[in-house]
Amino acid sequence: MRYLLLIAGRSRAPLPAVAAGLFALLGIYAYRPNEIGETWALTALLCAVLAAWLIGALMDGEPRPQADMTVAALGGRGRRDRLDWMLVAAVAAGLTVVFLGFPLALTLVLSDPPVFGHPVGAGDLACGVLAHLSCAALGGAVAVLFAPPRVRRRATAIAAVLAALLVCVAISGPLGGAGGPIAVAEVMYDEAGAVDGALLLACASCLAATAAALSAAAWWGRRSG
Amino acid sequence: MATAVLEAGDVAVRRGRRTILSHVDLALGGGEAVHLVGPNGSGKTSLLRVLAGLNVPAAGTLRRPASCAYVPEKVVLSAAMRPGEWLRAMRGLRRLDRVDWSCAALESGLEPEVLDRPSATLSQGMLQRIALLEAVHAGAVLLLLDEPFTGLDVAGREWLATQLRRRADAGAAVVLTDHSADAAALVDLACVLQLAGGRCERLAAASPARPGPLLVVRALDPAGRAIEREVARAEVDDVLRDLLAAGCHIGEVRPVDDA
Numbered sequence: 065m066r067y068l069l070l071i072a073g074r075s076r077a078p079l080p081a082v083a084a085g086l087f088a089l090l091g092i093y094a095y096r097p098n099e100i101g102e103t104w105a106l107t108a109l110l111c112a113v114l115a116a117w118l119i120g121a122l123m124d125g126e127p128r129p130q131a132d133m134t135v136a137a138l139g140g141r142g143r144r145d146r147l148d149w150m151l152v153a154a155v156a157a158g159l160t161v162v163f164l165g166f167p168l169a170l171t172l173v174l175s176d177p178p179v180f181g182h183p184v185g186a187g188d189l190a191c192g193v194l195a196h197l198s199c200a201a202l203g204g205a206v207a208v209l210f211a212p213p214r215v216r217r218r219a220t221a222i223a224a225v226l227a228a229l230l231v232c233v234a235i236s237g238p239l240g241g242a243g244g245p246i247a248v249a250e251v252m253y254d255e256a257g258a259v260d261g262a263l264l265l266a267c268a269s270c271l272a273a274t275a276a277a278l279s280a281a282a283w284w285g286r287r288s289g
Numbered sequence: 290m291a292t293a294v295l296e297a298g299d300v301a302v303r304r305g306r307r308t309i310l311s312h313v314d315l316a317l318g319g320g321e322a323v324h325l326v327g328p329n330g331s332g333k334t335s336l337l338r339v340l341a342g343l344n345v346p347a348a349g350t351l352r353r354p355a356s357c358a359y360v361p362e363k364v365v366l367s368a369a370m371r372p373g374e375w376l377r378a379m380r381g382l383r384r385l386d387r388v389d390w391s392c393a394a395l396e397s398g399l400e401p402e403v404l405d406r407p408s409a410t411l412s413q414g415m416l417q418r419i420a421l422l423e424a425v426h427a428g429a430v431l432l433l434l435d436e437p438f439t440g441l442d443v444a445g446r447e448w449l450a451t452q453l454r455r456r457a458d459a460g461a462a463v464v465l466t467d468h469s470a471d472a473a474a475l476v477d478l479a480c481v482l483q484l485a486g487g488r489c490e491r492l493a494a495a496s497p498a499r500p501g502p503l504l505v506v507r508a509l510d511p512a513g514r515a516i517e518r519e520v521a522r523a524e525v526d527d528v529l530r531d532l533l534a535a536g537c538h539i540g541e542v543r544p545v546d547d548a
C-alpha cells in the first residue's frame with residue numbers, strides 16, 4: 065500500500081476525484097436538516113462513482129513499464145491482483161469513513177438547525193456502513209476491470225467505466241432487490257434505520273458483482289499482459 | 290547444469306490473437322545467461338514478458354521463480370516520482386533490507402543527486418541505468434533484461450557487464466535481448482536463442498571477447514562513504530576524472546587480481 069500511496073502522492077492523479085468528493089460532501093450537508101436514509105442513499109451512490117474515479121486515476125498514474133517492473137518484483141500478475149484488491153478495499157473503507165464521519169462530526173458542532181432530522185442510531189450507522197462499503201467496492205472493482213493493462217487508453221477506460229455504471233442502473237429494475245447500488249439506495253431511501261434482509265440482499269448483490277468484476281479483471285490481465 | 294532456475298517446455302507466445310512463437314524449450318540454470326536474438330517483431334520482448342510472469346503462455350509449461358527482476362526496453366517512471374523513492378519502494382515490495390542507493394548510484398556512474406530529481410527531468414539512459422541498478426541489487430535469481438545495453442554509454446556498459454558477471458557468480462540466471470554486439474562481447478553466454486518465423490532455435494554462444502584488463506578504483510565520496518568500482522584500463526582516466534569532479538577522495542587504483 066505504501067507503493068500505491070507513493071504513486072498517488074507523486075502523480076497527484078486522484079486529486080480531482082478527491083476535490084469533487086469534498087465539494088459533494090460540503091454541498092450535501094450545506095442544507096439542513098437531512099433525512100438520514102435519503103442522504104446516505106445518495107452518498108452511497110456517490111461513493112461508487114468516486115471510488116471508480118479515484119482508483120481509475122490512481123492506476124492510470126502508474127506508467128506501464130513501471131507497473132511491469134512492479135509485477136515482476138511482486139512475483140507475477142496474481143500478486144499484483146491482490147494489491148489491486150487491497151486498493152479497492154482501502155478506498156471503499158476510506159470513502160465510507162469520510163462520507164459517514166463528516167456528517168457525524170458535523171452533528172457534534174452544529175445543532176441549530178441539526179444536521180439530521182433525528183439522532184443517528186446504531187442501526188442507521190450500520191446501514192450506512194454496509195451501503196457505502198458495498199457501493200464503493202463495486203465502483204472500485206469496475207475501475208480495476210477497465211484499468212491498465214486491460215484497457216490502456218484513458219479515454220476508453222473512462223467510457224467503459226461510465227457504461228458499466230449505466231448498465232448497473234439499467235439492470236437494477238429487472239433484478240429488483242438484488243439490483244446492486246440502485247437497490248441499496250432504494251432500500252436506504254425507503255426503510256433505513258435497521259439492517260434487514262432487503263439491505264443485506266442488496267449489499268450482497270453489490271459484493272457479488274464486485275467479486276465478479278475483480279475475477280474478470282484478473283483473468284483479463286493475465287491475457288492482455 | 291546447475292540447479293534449474295527457469296524451465297520452459299513447448300511454450301507458445303501469443304500477441305493479441307496471433308501466435309507469434311511456438312515450441313519454445315528452454316532450461317536455464319543458476320549462473321547461466323541466454324541471449325535472445327532475432328529481427329524486429331520476432332517475439333523477443335513478448336517471450337521475455339511471458340518469462341517475467343507479465344503474460345501467460347498460450348500453451349506449454351513454464352516453471353519460474355516467483356519473483357524476478359525485469360527491465361523493459363523503455364523505462365518510464367511516474368513523471369513526478371523521484372528515482373530514490375522508487376528504488377526504496379521497490380526494495381519494500383521485495384521485502385529486502387535497505388541499500389545505500391547513493392553509494393550504489395555512484396558506483397554505477399550516476400551522480401547521487403539524480404536520485405532526488407523528478408524522473409521527468411532525467412534522460413532515457415539515466416532512467417535505464419536506475420532500473421538496471423534496482424534489478425542487479427534485487428537479489429533475484431532470474432534477471433530478464435530487454436535491450437539493457439542500448440542507451441548506456443561505454444562506462445555504463447562496462448558497469449552492467451561487471452554487475453551481470455557478479456550476479457551470475459552469485460547463482461543468478463540472466464535472459465537478455467540485445468541488438469548491439471555488447472551482449473556477446475561482454476557477457477558469458479550459455480547459449481543464444483534465435484527467434485525467427487515463429488520458431489525458436491538454440492545456437493551455441495560465441496566466446497566473449499574480453500574487455501581487457503580490469504582495474505579496481507577505491508575512493509571515498511564527500512560524505513566519507515566507500516566506493517569501489519571495477520573499470521576497464523581504457524576507461525580509468527574518465528572514471529577518475531568523474532570521481533574527482535564529484536569531490537571524491539581517490540584511495541587506490543590497482544588491477545583486479547591484486548585487489
